[in-house]
Amino acid sequence: xxxxxxxxxxxxxxxxxxNFYIYVSNERSDNVSVIDAVTGEAVAAIAVGKRPRxxxxxxxxxxxxxxxxxxxxEPPPKLDANGNPIFQKGHDDDDDxxxxxxxxxxxxxxxxxxxxxxxxxxxxxxxxxxxxxxDGTRLFISNEDVATASVLNIASGKVEKIIPVHKEPEGxxxxxxxxxxxxxxxxxxxxxxxxxxTFKVITHFNVGGRPRSVDFLPDGSRVFIPSESAGQLxxxxxxxxQQLETVxxxxxxxxxxxxxxxxxxxxxxxxxxxxxxxxxxxASHKILNYIPAGKRPWGIIISxxxxxxxxxxxxxxxxSVIDLETEKELQRIPAGTSPWGIVLVAKSL
Numbered sequence: 001x002x003x004x005x006x007x008x009x010x011x012x013x014x015x016x017x018x019n020f021y022i023y024v025s026n027e028r029s030d031n032v033s034v035i036d037a038v039t040g041e042a043v044a045a046i047a048v049g050k051r052p053r054x055x056x057x058x059x060x061x062x063x064x065x066x067x068x069x070x071x072x073x074e075p076p077p078k079l080d081a082n083g084n085p086i087f088q089k090g091h092d093d094d095d096d097x098x099x100x101x102x103x104x105x106x107x108x109x110x111x112x113x114x115x116x117x118x119x120x121x122x123x124x125x126x127x128x129x130x131x132x133x134x135d136g137t138r139l140f141i142s143n144e145d146v147a148t149a150s151v152l153n154i155a156s157g158k159v160e161k162i163i164p165v166h167k168e169p170e171g172x173x174x175x176x177x178x179x180x181x182x183x184x185x186x187x188x189x190x191x192x193x194x195x196x197x198t199f200k201v202i203t204h205f206n207v208g209g210r211p212r213s214v215d216f217l218p219d220g221s222r223v224f225i226p227s228e229s230a231g232q233l234x235x236x237x238x239x240x241x242q243q244l245e246t247v248x249x250x251x252x253x254x255x256x257x258x259x260x261x262x263x264x265x266x267x268x269x270x271x272x273x274x275x276x277x278x279x280x281x282x283a284s285h286k287i288l289n290y291i292p293a294g295k296r297p298w299g300i301i302i303s304x305x306x307x308x309x310x311x312x313x314x315x316x317x318x319x320s321v322i323d324l325e326t327e328k329e330l331q332r333i334p335a336g337t338s339p340w341g342i343v344l345v346a347k348s349l
Contacts, residue, residue, distance in 0.1 A: 026336025173214025
């Protein structure tokens with residue numbers, strides 16, 4: 001199927017002037033694909049280490065950071081008659097600590113200009129997701145198998161603080177003003193808000209349903225958090241640290257990654273096994289549409305001009321390119337094996 005989509009929509013996108021590369025972390029091929037956003041062609045595959053997942057760009061656009069882990073992945077959990085995942089008691093759904101290679105854990109560092117791996121930062125055990133501080137000096141990292149969050153000083157390459165949270169921390173996001181970061185913990189549905197200067201927990205609360213990621217309105221007043229197993233999107237007041245609303249998604253939705261549009265008007269979430277991108281009005285919290293995408297869209301990213309959304313489709317090893325004006329999938333671009341996370345990197349002028 002990927003091949004028959006490979007060239008659809010290329011002319012339209014070339015006319016839009018999208019001047020960037022797509023960097024995709026491929027969880028099972030241990031590399032990062034670099035794809036030209038206009039032509040849809042792969043220009044590089046960068047080996048980064050075992051099980052690359054979380055991926056982010058430095059604020060200056062010169063470095064791509066990738067979370068790598070020596071903990072082997074496991075297949076997704078089975079579903080019950082109602083389409084809900086069945087988790088084994090006392091067992092995480094995607095981790096096999098017994099066979100973990102802890103020497104492989106860290107944050108891989110890619111030099112954008114060279115398209116080359118230039119180092120690996122120590123980041124605690126089993127890093128999965130992380131956030132980059134707005135000034136580019138720190139990484140805030142979830143350490144999934146030890147129930148902590150790590151604060152990494154990039155210049156020194158040292159972990160400055162280890163913050164106990166709850167079991168299976170996953171999503172990490174930092175408020176646009178850089179003052180507070182959030183950590184989601186899957187097992188008990190806990191959300192931690194942490195002061196980004198003192199590293200002290202401000203508060204924590206429960207949303208349930210295996211929360212997986214975090215994204216904010218541009219002004220930082222609201223944060224949106226999806227709960228995968230409950231098929232919900234949570235709207236949180238970041239000033240008063242209160243849950244404002246829980247929005248139920250269509251049956252079968254298993255949202256993992258959430259992104260707010262650059263203008264702050266819409267919220268998008270990949271629905272996992274449902275194979276769509278959910279579109280929600282950021283002000284009214286009304287679900288506007290479900291856009292068909294690839295198989296199990298996982299990581300998603302929106303172009304800086306708000307025109308396109310890209311989703312990493314793990315089981316089909318490709319990326320969906322979606323026109324957000326027409327809300328149609330334009331093409332599928334081959335990636336590596338089990339693409340997981342995705343970022344956009346501006347081309348050199």
